[in-house]
Amino acid sequence: MALLDFVYNRPNRVLELQKKYQADTRPIYLRPAGARVTLATYGVLFSLGMMSTLYGMGCLVTGYGKPAPKDA
Known part of the structure; x- marks a missing residue:
């Protein structure tokens, strides 16, 4: 089913993004933009x-x- 190929056949970048996010030394509540x-x-x-x-x-x-x- 090539019509929906772009939806479910995507590269897995979770590990790359997780390493980048965890390398930050700020507190967890200050990390997001x-x-x-x-x-x-x-x-x-x-x-x-x-x-x-x-x-x-x-x-x-x-x-x-x-x-x-x-007073009355």
Whole structure:
């Protein structure tokens, strides 16, 4: 079946690529292309979200932003 020959009759380059990938001394999570930018963006967004959550919890606990009760 020569029609699909390009699909299943491909050279096996797994060992070559694996040796190249494992020769890198960086941590595994920094090896893919663009990993540093992705991790930095995630870190900034995660930190911003956590700080916003903590700020909101602090406002709820202290009552910041509520109108003062009127004495009758």
